Amino acid sequence: MIRELSISVTPKEASVDALIATAAARKLRVPASSITSVRIRRRSIDARRREVRINLSLSVYIGEEPGPLFVPVSLPGVSHAKRSAIVVGFGPAGIFAALTLIENGIRPIVLERGRSVHERMKDTAKLSREGRLDPESNYAFGEGGAGAFSDGKLYTRSSKRGDTGRILRLLVQFGADPSILSDSHPHIGSDRLPYIIGNIRTAIISAGGEVHFCKRVSRLQKKGDETCGVVCTDGSEYAGPVILATGHSAKDIYYSLNDSGYVLEAKSTAAGVRVEHPQHLIDSMQYHSKEGRGPYLPAASYSFVAQIGGRGVYSFCMCPGGVIVPAASEEGYLAVNGMSPASRSTRWANSGIIVELRKEELEADDPFAMLRLIEDIERRCYHPGFAAPAERLDEFVKGSSSGSLLRSSYPRPLVPVHMDEVLPPLVASSLREGFMAFDRMAGGRFITDEALLIAPETRTSSPVRIPRDSTMKQGRGLYPAGEGAGYAGGIVSAAVDGSEAALRLGGDYCG
Ligand SMILES: Cc1cc2nc3c(=O)[nH]c(=O)nc-3n(C[C@H](O)[C@H](O)[C@H](O)COP(=O)(O)OP(=O)(O)OC[C@H]3O[C@@H](n4cnc5c(N)ncnc54)[C@H](O)[C@@H]3O)c2cc1C
Known part of the structure; x- marks a missing residue:
């Protein structure tokens, strides 16, 4: 029973x-x-x-034993499949697109500009320790995409767009802890994700798919109105319909699409800073105890939203027990983000605090207007070696900086600044009011002399969209997917979107 x-x-x-x-x-x-x-x-x-x-x-x-938690997906062999398709980018969208293609009897040819997730660990370590960036293999680019070295939060509100449960079950099938199927806010952790991603790649190759690293696609090929293949920077060419899952940091692909006559549009996004508190302060605040979380509770997180003058200011991608990392993918531009190990056990709690940026408010009317605004913030925040601008939260709110900073998890040096000097006035003033609103919600415990701001948090969602609502616009054969297409944000929603793109491709070419 x-x-x-x-x-x-x-x-x-x-x-x-x-x-x-x-x-x-x-x-x-x-x-x-x-x-x-x-x-x-x-x-x-x-x-x-x-x-x-x-x-x-x-x-x-x-009086009875439970059956298996779920039935694992068995991937059919596709070595001799009649149809193959190209998947550009092996982040969450590309990974789950490739798996779904195989499930539907289509052979995926994955082209990824970066290196394998295990090689990538050395490249991110070099960036964090020495400030040396490999523009093809970093926290944004390489096997696993931007999600590989992250908090691995799997919480999403996008379940209406597809089967998020299937994504979680597949992650468990390839090595994630089964607790992600029952936790209301599941997360995996940056130390476990590479192992799971490696297992998925092995399964794709064993089924007959191809995964090529260090293959940067420079342009798409068209025959009439139909996208029929890609050309890589090393001159190699691949033929077939294309799932384009290049994420939102791949600016070169947007420019290449624009030059080839594809339709792009500017998209609303958000930007701000990362705030870092000692984790014990957040534990005490959320668990109502001076002693913190005790031995049985996980590192606490928070989620705040405020409307400041009709504009959303909100916490984003919180990493309890995590660290702040340089998530830049180009010299001359800085972006920071957060990641945590599975145990969420560091002494720090960080979160993006971001301000809505609306495309209707852009001065220029072209597809790259929002991208330029974001680039401008990243350029102003850049310092050689990926040192990051920082300011104490209490001093930022008061508007009087002493220039003194606090210890932080950010692995590169910090440069004392007034955030008002590196952020657009609208972002800085909305953030200031947003912090005051969060502090009221938290009973006066959020603004403290123990919290630090580090800028900029800019890679929150794509500033460009590749519209796909009409094949009239882009022609046949192109399936923009994931965060870079502007239709997803976060690991699970990008994975769902990649799967849906593969299903659409299957319907068009094999249906
Ligand atoms: C540090 C960090 C922490 C994060 N934490 C979380 C979290 O905890 N939870 C969460 O849900 N989300 C998190 N995110 C966001 C999440 O990672 C992204 O939303 C998600 O990875 C988007 O998936 P995607 O497949 O669409 O794109 P991406 O993950 O960006 O993958 C795109 C891939 O395409 C490749 N590529 C780009 N251009 C080319 C080209 N021309 N040719 C070939 N390959 C190319 C890139 O190398 C990359 O591997 C985090 C992001 C970062 C940077």
């Missing part, structure tokens, strides 16, 4: 399977010894009240 129920337990009870089973037995009024197994279907933290509780939805097995 299987009984389904919801219980609320203490963090300590939630951390021990036997204590969960005891709590379930109590609620069901059955002897604990009659329970053969308990499966957690949903797990969330309720920190609204002083005593933090863990809410669990359970399937309780009495």
Whole structure:
């Protein structure tokens, strides 16, 4: 017999399977010894009240054992498939596009400008330790895309656009912890993601797909109105319909598409700074305890939104127990972002705090107008060796900087600045008011002399869109997907979007 129920337990009870089973037995009024197994279907933290509780939805097995958690996807062999397709970019969108093509009997030929995720670890370490950037292999480019060295948060609101559960199940199939299927805010961690990505690549190649690294696509080829292949910077050419999943940092692809007559448009985005607090302050604030999170709770996170003069200011991509990294992909431009290990165990909590930038407010009316605004911020924030501009949060809000900084997780040097000098006035003033609003929401605990701002947070979503609503616009054969196409943001939504692009391609060419 299987009984389904919801219980609320203490963090300590939630951390021990036997204590969960005891709590379930109590609620069901059955002897604990009659329970053969308990499966957690949903797990969330309720920190609204002083005593933090863990809410669990359970399937309780009495006198029987549970079946497998899910049926793994078996990939058919596609070595001799009649149809092949090109996937440009091997970030979340490209990875899941390639898997979906195989599931549909199409052989993917993946072309990725960067290096394998394991080689890439050396390149990101060189950037963090020595400030030396490889423009093809860094925190944005290379196998796994921008999602490989991240917090690996898998939370998304985009479930309407496709099957997010399928993405999570595939991640588990390739090595992620099964808890991501039940946690309300699942995350993987930058130390586990490379292993999972490597496993997916092996499966794609074993099924007969191709994955080529250090292959930068420089332009698409067209026959009449139809996109029929790509040309790489090394002169090699590949023929077939194209899933373009190059992410939002690949500016060269936008310019190449524009030169070839494809339709592009400017897109609204957001920009701001990363704020870093000691993690124990965030734990105390969210868990209502001076002692912090204690032994049974995870590093706490927060999510704030405020409307300042009708403009959204919000926290973005929070990394509890993480570090801030230089996420630039070009010399002369700086972007920062956050990543965390699976344990989320560093002493820092960082989050992007960003201000909405609307395309309607742009002065110029061309596809690159928003990109230029973002580039201008990144250029103003750049210092040789990827040193980053920084200012204390309390001093930024007061508008009087002493120039003194705090210790930070950012691995490169920090340069004391007034944020008003490096950010556009609208962004700086909205941020200042936004921080004051967040501080009120947090009972006066968010603005502190222990928090630091590091700029700029600019790679929040694409500033350019490649419209795909009408084949009339782009012709046949081109499937823009993921964050770079301007239709997704975040690992899971990009993965869903890549899968959907592969299904559309399958429908058009094999349907
Ligand atoms: C440090 C960091 C932390 C993040 N943390 C999170 C998080 O915790 N949770 C979350 O949901 N999102 C996070 N994000 C955002 C997330 O990574 C992106 O939304 C997601 O990776 C977008 O997927 P994508 O496949 O569309 O593009 P990308 O991941 O950007 O992948 C594009 C790929 O295309 C390749 N490419 C580009 N141009 C070419 C070309 N011309 N030829 C061949 N290949 C090319 C690139 O090398 C890259 O591998 C983070 C991003 C960063 C930088």
